[in-house]
Amino acid sequence: METWSLAALSVLLGLVVRWSVSLNFYSGAGKPPLYGDYEAQRHWQEITYNLPINQWYFNTSDNNLQYWGLDYPPLTAYHSFLCAYIANLINPDWIALNTSHGYESPTHKLFMRTTVFIADLIVYIPGLVLYCFCLKETSANKKVSILLCILLYPGLILIDYGHFQYNAVSLGFALWGVLGLSCNWHLLGSLAFCLALNYKQMELYHALPFFCYLLGKCFKQGLNGRGLALLMKVAFTVVASFALCWLPFLTDLEQILEVLRRLFPVDRGLFEDKVANVWCSLSILLKIKRILSPHTQLLLSFAFTVLALLPACIKLTLQPTLKGFKFALVNCSLAFFLFSFQVHEKSILLVSMPVCLIINEVPFVSTWFLLVSTFSMLPLLLKDGLLLPYIVTTLTFLLVSVTVLSVHEKTSEEAVGLKKFIVSVIMMAVLTFTSATLIPPVRFPDLFPVLISCVSCAHFMVFLIYFNIVYLWDSQNEGNRKKTC
Helix, strand or coil: CHHHHHHHHHHHHHHHHHHHHHCCCCCCCCCCCCCCHHHHHHHHHHHHHHCCHHHCCCCECCECCCCCCCCCCHHHHHHHHHHHHHHHHHCHHHHCCCCCCCCCCHHHHHHHHHHHHHHHHHHHHHHHHHHHHCECCCCHHHHHHHHHHHHCCHHHHHHHHHHHCCHHHHHHHHHHHHHHHHCCCHHHHHHHHHHHHHHCHHHHHHHHHHHHHHHHHHHHHCCCCHHHHHHHHHHHHHHHHHHHHHHHHCCCHHHHHHHHHHHCCHHHCCECCCCCCHHHHHCCCCCHHHHCCHHHHHHHHHHHHHHHHHHHHHHHHHCCCHHHHHHHHHHHHHHHHHHCCCECHHHHHHHHHHHHHCCCCCHHHHHHHHHHHHHCCHHHHHHCCCHHHHHHHHHHHHHHHHHHCCHHHHCCCCHHHHHHHHHHHHHHHHHHHHHHHCCCCCCCCCHHHHHHHHHHHHHHHHHHHHHHHHHHHCHHHHCCCCCEC
16 A cells, blocks of 8 residues: 555656646747747647548648648547647637637647646556556565656656657557566557557657567467467557558548658658767768768668667567567667667657666666756757756756665666766766857857767767667576566
8 A cells, every 4th residue: 555655656746747847838939930849739739620631631721731730640630639629619719720820828838738748647657657566576665666767757758748749648658568568468569559650650669679579479389379370460450450540541542642751751851950869970070961862861771770770679589578578679769769760859758768668677777878868858958948947857857766776776886887977967967058058159050969969879879789788698688587567
């Protein structure tokens, strides 16, 4: 009973922090003509409610795709429609076609914040609580500690409640997928991940580990018997879930192609803004976008991404263990973030979620990674006026992690690693201070964002090597120590 009380207090603290961040901040407030992601989410509600479904992804006089055109899969569109239906009951002006652009009233802000809050409560937080309490060989107090740390991860809080998005929905579905596979509910896990993928296409970062783990399970059970039956069941679940999500668009081939073009806009280039991946960092010395054609850039990023994730996928297929599955999620998503095509700075959240799932295995490095992942989004957070929430939530997360997970005890015999961590934290603090207070030279207006992306990218490369080493050479990953369900 005491454990559940502590868990409830942890959830309550996480919710209070989330609501506090959402009070005064969101992307693009009062900044026409495009405003920001807050307006994008509102505009999608406007489009999905007022236009027929066959116009949601097409450029028309009432749907200017240059003004926050819908570019996420159907499940996001349905979610927008549901929010719009409720919004229309409260105040139709919030989603009035063409006349509601840039709508910013206190009541509407409260409504939008509440939609994120409710989505968190329905999808992400219940899955997280169940995951933590299904951890085996872990004390009750340790489960609560892990839950509290993950709930206080600042990156997701700042983006969803400050910048304003619904990342917790897709990440929550993916978490339910992990939970399902962890408990041998393979069909439920497959269904949950399909929902994640149909909410945000960036969940492709996690797709290969799900595929390889399930395929490995089928091989292990034998493709002449139970394994084949499992394969057929999983295949049917995937096809059926995709068919249901895409059903309104399956009547016309052009509809399908247009949605796919919106989901995968390869003409946008190799990367956007100052994202902390390899291609953005290399572009400082080598102008890849100018030297190589878009087609060559696409092939190059594809090749490097495959090479980076292949070792983890091969081992997971041959040895499908739960611990290996979680580490493969980390390695594959980080490989996608560092090397793939058209990466956004917020995509680091897709790596952070699986890192949260292994915080019990490697608390020190996981905490370090989660701090760097939040820091890597600093230019975006500064643009949205989120400096104070960034500092407060980051320090809170660090303090809680050091206290309840005792990450310093895990590294008491590794003075060198601890010193590197301290140097890393100091470096991030200095760059945060200079970015917030100093004006860059006229000749180098992007000096601080570039430094932040390069420093973060260097960290991520080291993390990629470390997590691969832990997974590929850890003898305990052979299935002798199962940590979940």
